[in-house]
Amino acid sequence: MKVTYKILRFDPEKDKKPYFKDYDVEVEPTDRILDGLNIIKWYQDSTLSYRRSCAHGICGSDAMEINGVNKLACKVLIQNVGSHITIKPIRGLRVIKDLIVDMEPFFEKYRSIKPYLINDDSLPTHERLQSVEDREIFDDTTKCILCASCTSSCPSFWWNSMYLGPSALVQAHRFIFDSRDHGADERLEIVNDLNGIWRCRTIFNCVDACPREIKITKAIEELKRALLHKHL
Amino acid sequence: MWKKTTFSVGGRAKPAGGFEMYSWYFMRISGVVLLLMALGHLFIMHVYFNVDEMVNWDGVGAAEFVKQRFEGIGWRAYDFILLTLALFHGLNGIKWLVDDYVHSKCWRLFLVSAIYTLAFIFYVVGSIFLFSYNA
Numbered sequence A: 001m002k003v004t005y006k007i008l009r010f011d012p013e014k015d016k017k018p019y020f021k022d023y024d025v026e027v028e029p030t031d032r033i034l035d036g037l038n039i040i041k042w043y044q045d046s047t048l049s050y051r052r053s054c055a056h057g058i059c060g061s062d063a064m065e066i067n068g069v070n071k072l073a074c075k076v077l078i079q080n081v082g083s084h085i086t087i088k089p090i091r092g093l094r095v096i097k098d099l100i101v102d103m104e105p106f107f108e109k110y111r112s113i114k115p116y117l118i119n120d121d122s123l124p125t126h127e128r129l130q131s132v133e134d135r136e137i138f139d140d141t142t143k144c145i146l147c148a149s150c151t152s153s154c155p156s157f158w159w160n161s162m163y164l165g166p167s168a169l170v171q172a173h174r175f176i177f178d179s180r181d182h183g184a185d186e187r188l189e190i191v192n193d194l195n196g197i198w199r200c201r202t203i204f205n206c207v208d209a210c211p212r213e214i215k216i217t218k219a220i221e222e223l224k225r226a227l228l229h230k231h232l
Numbered sequence B: 001m002w003k004k005t006t007f008s009v010g011g012r013a014k015p016a017g018g019f020e021m022y023s024w025y026f027m028r029i030s031g032v033v034l035l036l037m038a039l040g041h042l043f044i045m046h047v048y049f050n051v052d053e054m055v056n057w058d059g060v061g062a063a064e065f066v067k068q069r070f071e072g073i074g075w076r077a078y079d080f081i082l083l084t085l086a087l088f089h090g091l092n093g094i095k096w097l098v099d100d101y102v103h104s105k106c107w108r109l110f111l112v113s114a115i116y117t118l119a120f121i122f123y124v125v126g127s128i129f130l131f132s133y134n135a
Helices: A033-044 A104-112 A132-138 A155-159 A166-176 A184-191 A205-209 A216-231 B019-048 B060-069 B073-101 B105-132
Strands: A002-009 A019-026 A063-066 A069-072 A084-088 A095-097
Touching: A002 A033, A019 A033, A033 A084, A069 A205, A104 A166, A132 A166, A155 B073, A166 A184, A166 A216, A184 A216, A205 A216, A216 B019, B019 B073, B073 B105
Parallel strands: A002 A084
Antiparallel strands: A002 A019, A063 A069, A063 A084
């Protein structure tokens, strides 16, 4: 089938402002959006820039706005979006070129919630065991692949780039509710900030955007309640 | 090149709990209470007693009704709680809008000061009326 890709192009070294460019591509309906992008890149216009790595929905490199919604280009079939496909870079982050954005502000926020095991106990001689029930509490938030689909779809983040954003809060949830970790209090106080958890306005864009179907708003709500129980 | 943001998270010691947490909690509780109280107010004023029918051409009927209500402390307390919750719930909502949209420090200071000043004035005027009204 023949589809038209309408892609927002921008090269800061040449262009004054972003512009749309159309590409007609011959694809199979069961091809993914990424396959069409590859055809454009390899056979039509090698100046088109975008990120991709594993191409199987694991590495989280190819998040982009596809027909108005943030998705991973490698997880969306062309037959599910139709023959007119509009692609833009994810919002709220500076465009480096075409669909590539500067992810550093995103990762800065990720690092701020200390995304690593904090446990000062003496080193165990075997694995740190955990019950199935204890794992269940934070199982959903372990699925995050840091693709930034959620954070870059969040209006609170568009309005204020200092907001931690849903992804960093999901990562905080993943460690705060892990029974093997002892850094919960420390992390709860990090997210307890006007630019932390309290900037979330429960808009649910993040939930719609997440390619791993993480219940992000629920996780954020659990963090708010944990803070409340800690202080009241 | 990427410019480092003045990201505040984790950058400074914060008081335990913090204003934002209590502000969020207040909005939840006051929202539920306000809904019940506003429905109660609607029922009493427009269903159980119909004030619209009481009002004659000079408004004497309704004034009489208010006078009767304010003879005891109960209705004054009801209206005082309604005033307190509605005023602070609404103004706190506007403060959240300012937090989201206004990034300039000067404008923020001006607008948040204006919100707090308005809250204070409305609260004082409303309270004086409620408690000094001579039935």
